[in-house]
Amino acid sequence: MQMTEAGLMLHRSASQILRDVELVRQEVMAEGKHLTGDVIIGATPSVIAMAGAELIRACRERLPRVRPRLLEGYSAYLQNWVLTGSIDVALVNGLQPDSPRLVSECLAVERLFAIGPPGMFAGDPVGLASLLEHALLLPSAQNPIRSLLDAGAAGLNLSVSTVLEIDSVTLLKDLVRQGLAPAVLPFGAVKYELETGVLSASPIVTPEIRSDLDLIYLADRPPTRVASEVIDMLLEILRQIVSKKEPNGFVEIRHRASVRRKAKT
Template structure:
């Protein structure tokens, strides 16, 4: 493996035909330059240049290496330029996963802001329940996800966005006469509940909270789709929990 710095010094010596002139142009001392060229020759195992009365002359091996070194340095410079451009104006595709309940609120403003800040990046948004999103994230099918109660995992970086409240939703005519205001959690053991199945993130949170309080919810129907859940609630089939 070649050291790009050594190749840069070597091509400078070859171009100027003199250690002293190359050292001045590169703003380094001549002994340091000589040691770097000697190290390069030791690495390739052959002499690359020799001195004559008029200065520095490349050997046949030196001429071969010079042609490759110039090409390598040009490629490295192009790569550095392109990477710098990506840092200031990134390109590519980002796949973002969100639960439907979050997507209703977040998708439109997020896409608008993302396109304004990163016009060269294509954003793909996928909706799914937190359990599925976590699985896709671990498998590399998506790049980033918004999850309920994201678990701590060594191979994932998690940042809290906000704390949300949970609400009990029922039909407008309030079939079980719960009335306005807060209700006790144990009411879920008596009400017909419509909840998503595991591994939906909300279901996992509810099972943990209710289980620790010794409450077993009366689950009438499991539905893994928010629009269908809301229609069932509006029809008076049962109650549900949503943020």
């Protein structure tokens, strides 16, 4: 048996209503002494690699009745999951221009890095013009990181040449490791590979390519108290990482209370 299009629409609408009812129930429970409830947070591979495990550990210790669920994905996919109600909030590398019904908060800024096989980059900054002499492995044009790189190249009257467009961080890193071509990613996306020596990286300069890390959510479904607590905990973890002065790629980590909210209508 296969559902009709009308049936699929009804199923999606019913699922959304049930999710909204559950969020209301959790808000009521959160008014008690202990925060209780579930929260589904989407995040980019860079954020998950840098802070995902520590966030889960911190939640278990400090918010034992809260059950966070983390979903990893590229920004365009995360944005779509927020729009469909599949996840509560997401941390993305900037919004796509066609983003109706969404509110965004710029919570952090991170630098983009040139990524290569062992020995290709020694950690010293690499000029964008020099990097663009190579054909690159990059995500597709809908990815904000790709848009930032294209804009940086245009500012130098240059263009970006690609070997392949790949919307999988795991596959992209594996192909870089094999020597197919260099790539461009945030530092966190290759943190483990840099620590183990299977990849090399250098920050991009002249110009420096920076990406906003935005919290996004539906305008009519702002973060619950539970979600807000978990988001604040995540930002605290990122600030701790930056304070250690170890390589991390972050330029700035902001406090939500001081961030201006932008709505797309």
